[in-house]
Amino acid sequence: MNPRIGVAVMAAALLLYIVLVAQRAYVLLVSGDVVAVMMGAALVVLPLLAVWGLGRELWFGWRAEQLGRRIETEGALPTEEFDVRPSGRPLREHADALFPAYRADAEAHPEDWRAWYRLALVYDGAGDRRRARAAVRTAIALESVDHCGSIGGRCRAARRE
Template identity: 45%
Template structure:
């Protein structure tokens, strides 16, 4: 049995993310070791630098965990939307040579989805669709904000 192209693409992405997380883990361990050496040196300046160096891997670990948790939550919503047949259909939208949806088409889709969301703003499905529409329209910060809302609403719905 041959593996489908989308499954291979997902496997490539997961492998890439796993490699990045492993590289970051190694880097964080090295920074932690350097921080411990600085902290145990007994010199005031070295201890102060050691505290700063120790904060870096802790901050990095928090960022990696938060990012992976968000990605898994977004993927969970995407799977549910796909299973329900409610994912945004962008297949017929005109695209630029880069593959991005043409601005006018993205704006028209956004207006349609925003109207759906305004009718039911407390539904995680409409929030998810709005976040996707924001992303297609190029407003990534609002897309992330609305996607966080969709994740929270979906958790309440479970």
Template identity: 40%
Template sequence: MKGTSTKVVVTIAAIVVALSFYFVLLGQRGLALVQDGRAVPVVLGIAVLILPVLGVWMVFATVRSGLQHQHLATRIREEGLELDISELPKRPSGRVDRDAADALFAQVKTEWEADPDNWRNSYRLARAYDYAGDRGRARDTMKRAVALEALERDS
């Protein structure tokens, strides 16, 4: 597990460094266009300068979100509340079989409905959504779990 997490961190660091290099180059091109002084290049330069700002924000938000999710995953693992999918049937791709994922989801949703304000239940529900293939709801529910865990930690 330790080796896998190190590889992930190194990969993420390499991507962030590459993106940083790209953002710097893009910013330089945008500044060159703005310094041209003519109307069209200036407008284009301003538009190009917006791209690195958006890129930095997206990288920051993604890394922050990943760290928050990892924090919750660590807490869930330490508390022994991870969803056990080891015995569930899998597709050739390695993903959990759809019917098994749906059954797991139904069970976890029942637990969540009993205590929806518990971050642990929201985390488990987000993971169940993910196994069932509903990425959008998984993201939304994980955001809720992060917010609930932060409230618990702050109180």
């Protein structure tokens, strides 16, 4: 399945959940019963947290995809060839063998977002999603520095590009 379709389905399901919980929260808030009003107030927090989490994940995915396209057009993706599963995912032992070189590159160039993005790809190939996401977050922050001069900074120059 296309990842975008999966994201759209999950986002739609979460939005449906948010609407239903918000609806229940409203009913409880206007009931007049003290306990129901307190429960309704608590239910208001859940949709707000869900919206925040959804927005944060969509932003992360969008920025990661942008960096992936950019590094691909620059020809800076890893060039090693290795065996893959029928699904197209790399075999873990091959990704594990590549890992030391990419980790050393990221350590040698800690301010280079491309090195961190390549490290994230190898982490992902090795099945370590948590570290892959952390490396992509580092790459996103470093790429923002390239454009704006401070980690996480927003600037007009980055928006124009």
